[in-house]
Amino acid sequence: MTAPTVAAPAATTAAGPRPDSAPASTRPHGYARYRLDGCRCYVCGYARAQYDDNRTRAIAYGTWQPWVDAEPVRHHIRYLQSCDMGLRVIATAADVDRKRLQGIVTGRPERGTGPQAHVRPALAAAVLAVEPTLDNLGAATVINATGTTRRLQALGAAGWPQHHLAVRLGMSDGNFGATLRRDRVIVRTARAVRGLYDELWRADPREHGVDSQAYSRARNHAAAERWAPVGTWDDDTIDDPAAFPDWTGRCSTAEGYNDHRRLGIPICPPCREAGARDRRERAGRQAVA
Numbered sequence: 001m002t003a004p005t006v007a008a009p010a011a012t013t014a015a016g017p018r019p020d021s022a023p024a025s026t027r028p029h030g031y032a033r034y035r036l037d038g039c040r041c042y043v044c045g046y047a048r049a050q051y052d053d054n055r056t057r058a059i060a061y062g063t064w065q066p067w068v069d070a071e072p073v074r075h076h077i078r079y080l081q082s083c084d085m086g087l088r089v090i091a092t093a094a095d096v097d098r099k100r101l102q103g104i105v106t107g108r109p110e111r112g113t114g115p116q117a118h119v120r121p122a123l124a125a126a127v128l129a130v131e132p133t134l135d136n137l138g139a140a141t142v143i144n145a146t147g148t149t150r151r152l153q154a155l156g157a158a159g160w161p162q163h164h165l166a167v168r169l170g171m172s173d174g175n176f177g178a179t180l181r182r183d184r185v186i187v188r189t190a191r192a193v194r195g196l197y198d199e200l201w202r203a204d205p206r207e208h209g210v211d212s213q214a215y216s217r218a219r220n221h222a223a224a225e226r227w228a229p230v231g232t233w234d235d236d237t238i239d240d241p242a243a244f245p246d247w248t249g250r251c252s253t254a255e256g257y258n259d260h261r262r263l264g265i266p267i268c269p270p271c272r273e274a275g276a277r278d279r280r281e282r283a284g285r286q287a288v289a
Contacts, residue, residue: 147239
């Protein structure tokens with residue numbers, strides 16, 4: 001008598017049965033593959049054990065926070081999108097999968113789910129750390145021209161003629177002059193000017209084909225226009241519209257105010273305020289005495 005044939009059990013995952021015809025997972029081995037694909041290899045099992053140990057320890061110390069509110073993350077993503085950063089660009093900058101961001105912003109219609117209410121803390125931290133910078137904004141995005149203008153003016157103060165800079169940027173003299181006067185520029189232009197500034201700010205124009213007469217004219221024009229030279233800016237302030245150039249190396253202090261007067265440099269607003277504050281303080285001390 002022939003024994004009855006017994007069907008082999010269907011492959012299963014932590015989420016339920018998986019058809020034998022299902023393709024093999026492409027997820028790397030680890031906790032996610034243990035949970036979602038039912039892999040029980042050594043690597044996945046060890047990752048699950050590590051996760052459980054960390055979870056137990058965090059609960060014991062009262063620091064267990066598996067989820068955080070997704071609304072601040074969603075708001076930040078929308079802000080980045082308003083700066084012409086697409087989800088793919090944001091995902092690359094945050095080093096996360098684009099579909100995870102889609103789940104936060106619009107949900108996953110193919111799964112029948114709406115926008116997420118909660119996200120993992122690590123994902124939230126990664127996305128919130130992304131800022132719209134020249135390196136990740138779209139090339140045609142319009143931005144504030146402050147940093148671009150200051151870099152071009154500083155190069156002019158260093159003796160670089162405007163025509164020479166225009167040629168290096170691939171601009172006509174007219175377009176270059178207009179760029180100096182604009183309040184807004186596109187990212188492509190800002191990147192080009194930043195690259196040129198990084199290349200030339202320490203170079204002597206006279207060693208790069210600029211004759212002495214053109215060099216002197218450029219410097220005199222910059223001085224007449226009160227363009228701040230390279231040494232008055234650093235990387236933390238040159239793009240900040242609220243920042244002022246440090247003309248003396250001690251600007252915004254009473255000593256800086258005195259340096260302006262001694263060197264014959266027009267007094268900048270921070271030093272004017274510092275000088276007035278110092279005079280008030282001295283007058284107060286004299287009145288007390």
